[in-house]
Amino acid sequence: xxxxxxxxxxxxxxxxxxxxxxxxxxxxxxxxxxxxxxxxxxxxxxxxxxxxxxxxxxxxxxxxxxxxxxxxxxxxxxxxxxxxxxxxxxxxxxxxxxxxxxxxxxxxxxxxxxxxxxxxxxxxxxxxxxxxxxxxxxxxxxxxxxxxxxxxxxxxxxxxxxxxxxxxxxxxxxxxxxxxxxxxxxxxxxxxxxxxxxxxxxxxxxxxxxxxxxxxxxxxxxxxxxxxxxxxxxxxxxxxxxxxxxxxxxxxxxxxxxxxxxxxxxxxxxxxxxxxxxxxxxxxxxxxxxxxxxxxxxxxxxxxxxxxxxxxxxxxxxxxxxxxxxxxxxxxxxxxxxxxxxxxxxxxxxxxxxxxxxxxxxxxxxxxxxxxxxxxxxxxxxxxxxxxxxxxxxxxxxxxxxxxxxxxxxxxxxxxxxxxxxxxxxxxxxxxxxxxxxxxxxxxxxx
Numbered sequence: 001x002x003x004x005x006x007x008x009x010x011x012x013x014x015x016x017x018x019x020x021x022x023x024x025x026x027x028x029x030x031x032x033x034x035x036x037x038x039x040x041x042x043x044x045x046x047x048x049x050x051x052x053x054x055x056x057x058x059x060x061x062x063x064x065x066x067x068x069x070x071x072x073x074x075x076x077x078x079x080x081x082x083x084x085x086x087x088x089x090x091x092x093x094x095x096x097x098x099x100x101x102x103x104x105x106x107x108x109x110x111x112x113x114x115x116x117x118x119x120x121x122x123x124x125x126x127x128x129x130x131x132x133x134x135x136x137x138x139x140x141x142x143x144x145x146x147x148x149x150x151x152x153x154x155x156x157x158x159x160x161x162x163x164x165x166x167x168x169x170x171x172x173x174x175x176x177x178x179x180x181x182x183x184x185x186x187x188x189x190x191x192x193x194x195x196x197x198x199x200x201x202x203x204x205x206x207x208x209x210x211x212x213x214x215x216x217x218x219x220x221x222x223x224x225x226x227x228x229x230x231x232x233x234x235x236x237x238x239x240x241x242x243x244x245x246x247x248x249x250x251x252x253x254x255x256x257x258x259x260x261x262x263x264x265x266x267x268x269x270x271x272x273x274x275x276x277x278x279x280x281x282x283x284x285x286x287x288x289x290x291x292x293x294x295x296x297x298x299x300x301x302x303x304x305x306x307x308x309x310x311x312x313x314x315x316x317x318x319x320x321x322x323x324x325x326x327x328x329x330x331x332x333x334x335x336x337x338x339x340x341x342x343x344x345x346x347x348x349x350x351x352x353x354x355x356x357x358x359x360x361x362x363x364x365x366x367x368x369x370x371x372x373x374x375x376x377x378x379x380x381x382x383x384x385x386x387x388x389x390x391x392x393x394x395x396x397x398x399x400x401x402x403x404x405x406x407x408x409x410x411x412x413x414x415x416x417x418x419x420x421x422x423x424x425x426x427x428x429x430x431x432x433x434x435x436x437x438x439x440x441x442x443x444x445x446x447x
Contacts, residue, residue, distance in 0.1 A: 007295070010295060014290075014291035017158040019283055019287045022283040034339055035181070036191065037340055042265060045261075046127035047131050048272040048276070050128050053113065053132075062142075063241040063245050064095065064235060065147050067091075067237045068087055068090075068091035069150050069294060069297065070375070072084050073295075076154065076155070077297070086226055088213075090234060094147075099140035100140055102140075102143075106136045114129065118261045119261055120261075130190075131191040131192065133195070135194075138198055138202045141206050149161050152209075152213075168202065169201065172198060175200055175201065178193075180193040181193075240381045240383065240384040241383075243384045255399075266345050266349065267349070269346045270353070277340075280325065282322075282361065282364065285364065288369060289318075290372065296311075311370050315365055322362065333350075334351050337351055353414070357420075363425040367424040367425075370432050386427065394422065397419040
């Protein structure tokens with residue numbers, strides 16, 4: 001009991017600063033969207049869709065930092081400072097390389113992505129291209145920020161992430177106001193202003209992180225072969241995690257977004273509104289999952305008997321946050337939606353569907369936490385294969401829903417919510433059972 005209480009304290013110490021930072025950033029980002037929503041429904045849909053696309057691509061490539069989280073935590077668990085620093089340098093180099101590849105891909109295929117995935121044309125295509133043309137330069141910066149924020153997670157100083165990210169978000173908010181609407185002598189830039197604000201605030205975030213982590217960023221030319229070897233091994237190890245990110249978080253959401261985008265601007269704006277607000281509810285989940293991954297990786301080197309209870313405790317903590325936030329947001333949903341997008345038809349549709357999506361996403365909490373924990377004990381391939389099978393069944397349900405709904409957006413979105421509930425529920429059940437089985441075996445190996 002004493003050990004579990006201590007573990008909850010450790011989980012909270014890691015997760016709570018990240019939760020506060022993430023919720024603050026999302027609220028400020030939502031205000032950013034609210035500014036765009038006052039330009040036009042078209043601009044709101046364009047910026048929201050491009051943001052989701054960038055988030056998806058960077059999220060996939062950013063999975064490499066999970067390997068740094070695992071290996072870095074293990075190195076600190078066995079008090080190997082040199083290996084930890086080599087893992088950090090390798091992670092930064094790999095993030096820079098992958099970010100550069102993504103940037104080039106966006107530059108070459110941006111129009112194909114916008115027209116092929118979202119079916120954009122006319123005014124909404126122009127807005128999306130204008131925003132993407134600027135915000136694409138943030139991709140490499142975001143990848144490096146991922147690596148450095150993971151560094152602070154591994155050394156368990158997440159309060160630094162809180163303060164730096166909050167400052168960057170406030171800077172982004174101020175620049176949005178000035179550049180989007182043309183204040184302080186600037187010409188109104190609309191969606192392009194939002195893009196410039198995003199790039200500038202992320203660059204500030206990166207520079208501050210570099211200054212704070214300078215003591216451990218010890219690049220040595222004579223260790224280049226070691227860095228390259230770690231880059232190769234870490235990239236290979238991250239492939240199953242990338243596959244999981246593609247299947248579980250991105251393909252599913254992008255398929256729904258692509259289908260909804262063909263139902264009209266109001267349907268797309270309403271759906272993006274729901275997704276954006278639900279993402280606030282999910283922030284504690286990701287932070288506790290990340291904290292669980294860090295602690296499981298560390299305790300694997302020190303006390304394997306403790307690892308069994310870590311995900312369960314993380315799920316309980318995340319559910320408490322989810323429930324409290326859900327009750328608050330649901331009570332003020334119409335006001336919150338109207339603050340982001342003042343269009344009455346958009347607010348009405350989003351408000352009527354919000355409860356369904358709130359309930360549908362509850363099971364995503366245990367599914368995510370146990371997926372992270374399984375990765376920490378070396379079962380990334382199992383997580384990928386399990387999710388591939390379950391996601392394939394779920395996507396079949398989504399396509400069938402699109403056919404059966406016969407153009408009824410409301411009915412289709414309810415069916416999608418049901419598919420989400422089934423999807424995450426199955427992943428959680430299978431993941432929990434596999435984790436308990438694996439940790440039981442690991443505990444026996446300790447004796």
